[in-house]
Amino acid sequence: MRIAMLGLGSMNGAILSGFLASGVSADDVVATSRSAASARARAAEHGVTVLAEEDDAEANRRAAAEADVVFLGVKPHGIVALCTEIRDALRPEAVVVSVAAAVDLQMMQDALRAGQPVIRSMPNTPLSVGLGVVGLVPGAHVTADQTDRVKGLLGACGAVHVIDEAQIDALTGISGSGPAYAFHLAEHMAAAGVELGLDPALAADLAARTVQGAGTMLVENHISGAADAAALRRAVCSPNGTTERAIGQLDSHGVPEAVVAAVKASADRAAEMTAQLREQV
Numbered sequence: 415m416r417i418a419m420l421g422l423g424s425m426n427g428a429i430l431s432g433f434l435a436s437g438v439s440a441d442d443v444v445a446t447s448r449s450a451a452s453a454r455a456r457a458a459e460h461g462v463t464v465l466a467e468e469d470d471a472e473a474n475r476r477a478a479a480e481a482d483v484v485f486l487g488v489k490p491h492g493i494v495a496l497c498t499e500i501r502d503a504l505r506p507e508a509v510v511v512s513v514a515a516a517v518d519l520q521m522m523q524d525a526l527r528a529g530q531p532v533i534r535s536m537p538n539t540p541l542s543v544g545l546g547v548v549g550l551v552p553g554a555h556v557t558a559d560q561t562d563r564v565k566g567l568l569g570a571c572g573a574v575h576v577i578d579e580a581q582i583d584a585l586t587g588i589s590g591s592g593p594a595y596a597f598h599l600a601e602h603m604a605a606a607g608v609e610l611g612l613d614p615a616l617a618a619d620l621a622a623r624t625v626q627g628a629g630t631m632l633v634e635n636h637i638s639g640a641a642d643a644a645a646l647r648r649a650v651c652s653p654n655g656t657t658e659r660a661i662g663q664l665d666s667h668g669v670p671e672a673v674v675a676a677v678k679a680s681a682d683r684a685a686e687m688t689a690q691l692r693e694q695v
């Protein structure tokens with residue numbers, strides 16, 4: 415299967431890392447970047463061919479023309495222009511997969527040739543280490559085989575959920591943006607350790623491995639049904655002990671409400687961006 419990755423920044427780069435680690439051959443991938451400098455850097459990083467629009471105005475069209483699956487990995491405001499650019503180069507059976515927030519299926523289908531299969535997705539960057547989460551919304555012209563092919567590719571680097579388009583902003587608020595919440599938590603746990611006198615490298619290591627260990631326990635217990643997040647939290651809290659005191663601080667500082675507000679803000683922002691993009695097309 416030939417894969418084109420149009421735009422190779424944080425997200426498409428993470429997907430490509432996941433693909434290569436899961437056994438996709440670098441020879442089966444052609445990517446593009448806007449600038450020649452970033453194309454060179456990304457080619458060296460991933461060992462795949464990266465064409466640059468700066469060098470060759472036809473770069474996206476050339477990469478898309480050969481592909482069975484085409485991942486659109488540019489910023490949301492660039493997606494419709496990219497669809498228009500590659501429209502006539504795509505093979506009719508090539509599946510176009512957007513990873514962009516806010517750009518709905520209709521906008522992409524309107525910019526592509528009638529009948530071109532399009533899948534809207536919301537991935538996250540832990541796909542790079544085989545632990546991602548992806549929401550997939552297959553468009554009207556996508557066959558079950560085509561959905562399975564894309565599910566197979568992404569499923570080798572994470573969990574894939576096929577959802578309705580109406581659910582994608584909520585999913586974005588949890589799993590699309592969510593890695594940043596965990597990184598934010600780790601960042602501030604480590605900073606507190608430094609304030610308490612720990613060496614910064616030790617504090618960062620403690621925070622990183624604690625988030626990793628808690629995440630792995632959470633997923634294993636979730637899959638087996640043995641315990642949910644609240645039960646695992648309670649198991650760390652000894653009565654009148656250190657953690658109970660710490661959780662009391664999180665609660666009294668409004669962390670539960672802040673987390674709910676953060677997830678909703680991400681989802682709301684996605685909806686706001688969709689409305690803005692609709693006005694522009």
Ligand SMILES: NC(=O)C1=CN([C@@H]2O[C@H](COP(=O)(O)OP(=O)(O)OC[C@H]3O[C@@H](n4cnc5c(N)ncnc54)[C@H](OP(=O)(O)O)[C@@H]3O)[C@@H](O)[C@H]2O)C=CC1
Pocket residue numbers: 420421422423424425426446447448449450452453467474487488489490492496513514515536537538539590591
């Ligand atoms: N970052 C994340 O965690 C997530 C991001 N997303 C979505 O992924 C998409 C990309 O975001 P992200 O990866 O963070 O952004 P980045 O800025 O990291 O990457 C964007 C990439 O697009 C390239 N690019 C821009 N214009 C063109 C063009 N015309 N032709 C070819 N390449 C082009 C850039 O090239 P150059 O470097 O040369 O400028 C860069 O490689 C967004 O739509 C976002 O909503 C979705 C889920 C999570």
Ligand SMILES: O=C(O)[C@@H]1CCC=N1
Pocket residue numbers: 515586590591
């Ligand atoms: O911040 C963003 O808009 C993108 C979408 C989800 C994660 N990053």
